[in-house]
Structures are given as C-alpha cells and as structure tokens.
Amino acid sequence: MERVDVLNERLSKANLKLTKARKAIWETIASAAEPLSIPQIMNRAKKMCPSLGLVTVYRTLAVMEKAGLIKLFQTKDGSMGYVSSVLAAESHHVQCIICKKVVEFECTGMEDTIRAVEEKTGFCIERHNLELFGICPSCMKKSLQK
Amino acid sequence: MERVDVLNERLSKANLKLTKARKAIWETIASAAEPLSIPQIMNRAKKMCPSLGLVTVYRTLAVMEKAGLIKLFQTKDGSMGYVSSVLAAESHHVQCIICKKVVEFECTGMEDTIRAVEEKTGFCIERHNLELFGICPSCMKKSLQK
DNA sequence: CATCTAATTGAAAAAATTTTTCATTTGGAG
DNA sequence: CTCCAAATGAAAAATTTTTTCAATTAGATG
Ligand SMILES: [Mn+2]
Ligand SMILES: [Mn+2]
Ligand SMILES: [Zn+2]
Ligand SMILES: [Zn+2]
Numbered sequence: 158m159e160r161v162d163v164l165n166e167r168l169s170k171a172n173l174k175l176t177k178a179r180k181a182i183w184e185t186i187a188s189a190a191e192p193l194s195i196p197q198i199m200n201r202a203k204k205m206c207p208s209l210g211l212v213t214v215y216r217t218l219a220v221m222e223k224a225g226l227i228k229l230f231q232t233k234d235g236s237m238g239y240v241s242s243v244l245a246a247e248s249h250h251v252q253c254i255i256c257k258k259v260v261e262f263e264c265t266g267m268e269d270t271i272r273a274v275e276e277k278t279g280f281c282i283e284r285h286n287l288e289l290f291g292i293c294p295s296c297m298k299k300s301l302q303k
Numbered sequence: 304m305e306r307v308d309v310l311n312e313r314l315s316k317a318n319l320k321l322t323k324a325r326k327a328i329w330e331t332i333a334s335a336a337e338p339l340s341i342p343q344i345m346n347r348a349k350k351m352c353p354s355l356g357l358v359t360v361y362r363t364l365a366v367m368e369k370a371g372l373i374k375l376f377q378t379k380d381g382s383m384g385y386v387s388s389v390l391a392a393e394s395h396h397v398q399c400i401i402c403k404k405v406v407e408f409e410c411t412g413m414e415d416t417i418r419a420v421e422e423k424t425g426f427c428i429e430r431h432n433l434e435l436f437g438i439c440p441s442c443m444k445k446s447l448q449k
Numbered sequence: 450c451a452t453c454t455a456a457t458t459g460a461a462a463a464a465a466t467t468t469t470t471c472a473t474t475t476g477g478a479g
Numbered sequence: 480c481t482c483c484a485a486a487t488g489a490a491a492a493a494t495t496t497t498t499t500c501a502a503t504t505a506g507a508t509g
Contacts, residue, residue, distance in 0.1 A: 174456060174505050195495085210459040215496065222381070229383075231375060237383060251426050260424050266415040271435065274408045279440035280397050288432040289417065294425035320476050320485060341466085356488040361467065 160187050167224045181206035182217045183226070192230040192238025248286045253293035260293070306333050313370045324359045327352035329372070329387075337404060338376040338384030378403055394432040399439035401446075406439070 164183045165175050173179075181202040186193060193201070195214060203209045218239060221227045227239045249264040264287055271282050310329045311321050319325075327348040332339060339347070341360060349355045364385060367373045371388060376398070378384040386405060388394060395410040410433055417428050438446070 172456090176457065176505070178458075208459075211495095212460080212497085213458060216457085229377065229381070237375070251420055251424055251428065253426065260426070262420045262424055264416065265419055267413075269412040270410065270416070270433075273411055274397055274435060275437075278397055278406050278408055279443075280399065280406070280435070280437045281443060282397065282435045282437035283400065284436050286432075286434040286436075287416075289420060289426070289428045290430050290432075291421075291426045291428035297425075297427060318485090322476070322486065324487070354488075357466095358468080358489080359487060362486080 160184065163187075164226065167226055171224060173220065173224075177206045178202075178209050178213045179217055179220075181209060182214060183221070186221075186227055186239055187241040187243075189240070190244075192232045192240045194232075194236065194238045198239065248288075251289035251291060253291065253296055258293055262289075306330065309333075310372065313372055317370060319366060319370075323352045324348075324355050325363055325366075327355060328360060328363045329367070332367075332373055332385055333387040335386070338378045338386045340378060340382060340384045344385065376403070376405065394434075397435035397437060399442055400436050401438055401442040404439055408435075 160183065161175075161180060164179065164187075168175055168179065182198060184205060185198055185201040189201075195211075195218070198218070199209070199211055199214050202214065218227065222229070222239075225242055228242050229237055230240050232238045250259050250261050252259045264285075267285065267287070271285070274280065275282055306329065307321075307326055310325065310333075314321055314325070328344060330351060331344055331347040335347075341357075341364070344364070345355070345357055345360050348360065364373065368375070368385075373385045374388040375383050376386050396405050396407050398405045410431075413431065413433070417431070420426065421428055
C-alpha cells in the first residue's frame with residue numbers, strides 16, 4: 158500500500174478531503190527519518206505544494222495528530238517535532254558516553270522486565286524506549302592504550 | 304538528602320547560584336506527579352516566591368534542563384510539560400498514553416537484554432534509561448466501562 | 450462532464466508565547 | 480561586611496500560533 162493510500166484511508170473515514178496540501182505534508186513527515194519541526198515541515202512540503210501556507214501546516218498537523226497519523230516527539234537536541242506514528246513506534250539505541258556515537262540495536266529479552274512492571278504498577282504496557290549508555294569499542298580501545 | 308540539596312549540588316557544580324526563584328521552581332516541579340506546563344509552573348512557584356517573573360521561569364527551565372534536572376514530557380492535553388528527572392536518577396518510568404501520568408518503577412531483569420546488546424555492538428554498557436508507555440489502571444477501568 | 454456544496458485554503462489580523470534588553474537586586478566568595 | 484558576577488523583573492521586541500474571512504477546491508451527485 159502506498160503512503161498516500163494510508164493517508165486517504167484515515168481521512169475518508171473522517172469525511173476529510175485528500176488535498177494537495179495534506180498530501181505534501183504527509184509525504185514530508187512519513188518519509189523523514191527524524192522528528193521534523195513545524196518550519197522544517199513547511200519548507201519541505203512547500204517544494205511539493207508551492208502555494209502552501211503556514212496556517213495550513215498548523216491546521217493539517219492538528220488534523221493528522223487527531224487522526225493518529227502523526228505524533229509529537231522529542232528530537233535529539235531536546236526540541237519537539239512531528240513523526241509518523243509508524244516510525245514513532247519504538248526507539249532502541251546505545252550511546253557512547255565519550256564520543257556520543259549512537260548505535261541502534263534490536264531489543265530482545267525485555268518480556269520479564271515489562272511483566273514485572275505491569276504487576277507492580279497495574280499498567281498495561283504497549284511500547285517502550287530503551288536508551289543504553291556506555292563506552293563504544295573504539296573509545297574503549299583508546300582508553301586502554303593510555 | 305533533601306530536594307533542595309539535589310538542586311544545590313547540580314547548580315554549584317556549574318557555578319550557578321541557588322536563588323529563591325530556582326528553589327521555588329525546583330520544588331514545584333520536583334513535587335509534582337505530572338508534567339507541568341510553563342503557566343502551571345509559574346502559578347505554583349509564585350506562591351513560594353511572589354516576586355517571581357515569567358521571564359525567570361523561562362530562564363530557569365532552560366538552566367535546569369541543561370543541567371539534567373528536568374525533562375520535557377507530554378501533558379494530558381497533548382502539549383508539553385516539565386518533570387523532574389533527578390529524583391528519578393535511574394530514569395525508569397512508565398507513562399500512561401491517555402492521562403499522561405508518570406510512575407517510577409524499580410528496574411529488574413535487564414541483565415540479559417544488556418548482555419545481548421554488549422555482545423552485538425561491542426559497547427560496554429554502564430547505565431540505561433527505560434521509558435515504558437501504556438495504559439494506567441484508572442484509564443483502563445474507564446475504557447472498559449464504555 | 451457540468452453543477453453544486455461543504456470542506457479547505459491563503460492572507461491578513463489578532464492573540465499568545467518566548468526572547469532580548471537593561472537597570473536593579475542578590476547570592477555567596479573572600 | 481564588602482564586593483562583583485550572576486540573576487532578576489519589567490518593558491519591549493520578536494516569534495509563534497490562532498482566528499477571521501473571502502476565495503478556491505475536492506469530490507459527490509446527476
Ligand atoms: Mn534510536
Ligand atoms: Mn522517571
Ligand atoms: Zn565512543
Ligand atoms: Zn491513565
């Protein structure tokens with residue numbers, strides 16, 4: 158299924174129209190690997206839809222957020238940005254505390270931890286972010302050479 | 304250790320002063336169970352420090368965020384708010400995706416997951432943040448009643 | 450395809466939020 | 480206590496977000 162079909166499906170369910178502006182904004186967000194700020198979304202989407210106004214960006218983001226198509230997330234630098242809900246799903250990375258390099262990993266074996274938290278807190282856990290911090294192989298090597 | 308000592312420790316390390324305004328804002332955030340918006344922080348902190356100006360709230364939040372004392376989270380209404388990150392030194396929390404309530408938990412059983420990442424990535428892991436997202440008991444109850 | 454209509458749009462204005470500037474005050478070192 | 484860099488509040492400026500409104504458009508209907 159094309160990305161635009163995902164958009165159309167959600168919009169038509171809510172009696173909303175599939176417009177040029179919405180297509181452009183959706184393509185922008187759905188094709189990005191990182192959360193995008195509102196000015197970033199405006200700039201990129203405008204290339205696909207030159208008449209696009211900033212007001213429409215605000216309105217479209219509100220519509221898409223309500224429709225569950227996008228989510229507001231924290232970016233690496235601490236500010237906020239929008240990502241497609243699909244991409245927002247989970248984040249697993251390990252960062253070197255010395256050189257700050259970030260490496261993604263596949264997360265396995267969390268079941269017991271999550272079940273323990275569910276029992277203690279009564280929450281029903283749906284997803285998680287796990288950030289690990291440590292020393293990467295190359296920094297480890299350097300520190301051993303000293 | 305008192306809450307104000309935690310604040311003082313971080314501030315003095317960075318050659319920053321422990322002022323009335325900072326104490327009031329810190330107490331406000333560190334004693335709250337939910338993320339607080341900027342106007343909420345202003346209103347509550349002003350009770351402890353009546354001369355407090357909004358400008359100082361903005362400046363203090365920037366300082367505290369940089370110092371790692373507080374973090375931005377999503378509030379109930381979808382906007383963003385600040386929560387204390389220091390009292391929860393290990394940063395293990397679960398947040399309700401509906402009402403945005405944050406609950407800390409003791410993190411157990413992560414050894415296997417961490418060992419697997421160490422083997423795959425070559426990193427030597429020292430610490431971690433685990434953020435879980437799900438539905439809290441009271442929101443679960445409400446959704447079942449519908 | 451042409452017609453119709455409610456939804457959507459962009460521009461301008463208004464409102465709200467955030468940052469900058471600057472004179473005054475204050476924490477804390479000496 | 481004295482001193483001074485850091486911090487503060489008020490006002491102004493800048494920026495971001497929302498509202499208003501007339502014009503345009505998607506898409507349903509015939
Ligand atoms: Mn990641
Ligand atoms: Mn926490
Ligand atoms: Zn490294
Ligand atoms: Zn809840």
